[in-house]
Amino acid sequence: MRCQLLWIQKVYNFLLQPDHCLLCLGRPDNQPLPICSGCQQDLPWLLHGCRHCALPIAAGDDECAACQQQRQPFHKAYCAWRYDFPVNMLVGNFKYARDWPAGRLLSELLIAHLSYLQQEEGLELAEALIPVPLASQRLRQRGYNQALMIAQWLGQPLQRPVLHNAVRRVRYTRTQQGLDARQRQANMLNAFQVMQPQQVAGRHLALVDDVLTTGATCAALARTLLAAGARRVDVYCLARTGRQELMQP
Structure with a gap:
């Protein structure tokens, strides 16, 4: 302590x-x-992304090919940057090397980004924030949950409560790194459980995490929350990977 x-x-x-x-x-x-x-x-600001999942796409396009075929269960994702240098370096240092100033800096800039979207583009901020939970084993190994830290840094300036005990990861899953989209989705099956349904029922919620890759983790968590009665689920992330990163083994 x-x-x-x-x-x-x-x-x-x-x-x-x-x-x-x-x-x-x-x-x-x-x-x-x-x-x-x-x-x-x-910084590699995400200037144009899919209007649903925020995947970087060409200017003039509205949706990515995947969302045209099947929408994610979450309503919309908001990410400030492409997962490119130097944001990928800052996120990696924050996530794996306890570089908390880097994480706080990115969180503060994400707050400014969300506030701009709220004022200029009519973004409807979620009523409450839910950090993507870590499995207890991985939490013990790492010592902290970077998603919880981001959510706590966002919560006070945005005046939104952080529901850090509303959902729990009940199944230990292998790391998502190295898995393709289908493997990630299977890996997250039945991974979460709503522990306090009264906190999520009827509410507009936002999942908070560091990087949105295929969206499998947030999709599994969104399905769980919607099944428990949540009205809408969005995603707030620091960065979004692109097609090139998604194709890497």
Whole structure:
């Protein structure tokens, strides 16, 4: 616990008084966050994605081929970036190397992205946030759930409660890395259980995670929540993979 508190203090101190950009190590240009304006503009922003699953697609297209054939059970996915350099590096360091300042920086920028969509494009924010849960074994191995941390960072500025105990992962699944879309879907079958149905019934919810790949995990979780009475389920993620990443073994 003491180690965790020290990490949290480090994150907040660095964000409140940034002395350099996390990416180029230059001055942050009096920015409130540890990223300079140049690096922020150069991030791989997701400028055009499928209107349902956010898969990067060509300008002028509305839906990806997969959603034209079969829609995901979640209503809509919102992702700030393509899963490309340097966002993939920042996410990887946050997820596997305890680089919490990197995760907090991306979360703060995602908040700004969602707020912009709300003000300029009429985004209807979800009533509550649900972080994608980790299996207890993987949580013990890693020591923290990065999706829960992102949800907690989003919750207060967006004024949305985080329902971190509403759903539990009840079946240990193999890691999704290296699996194709069909294997990922089978891997997530019956993986989740709603523990507190009264928290989800009739509500518009948003699943929170770091990266949306095939959508198999969020699809399985969305089906579980909808079956428990949720009115609508969206997805808020930092980044979205593209076709090239989906084809990699």
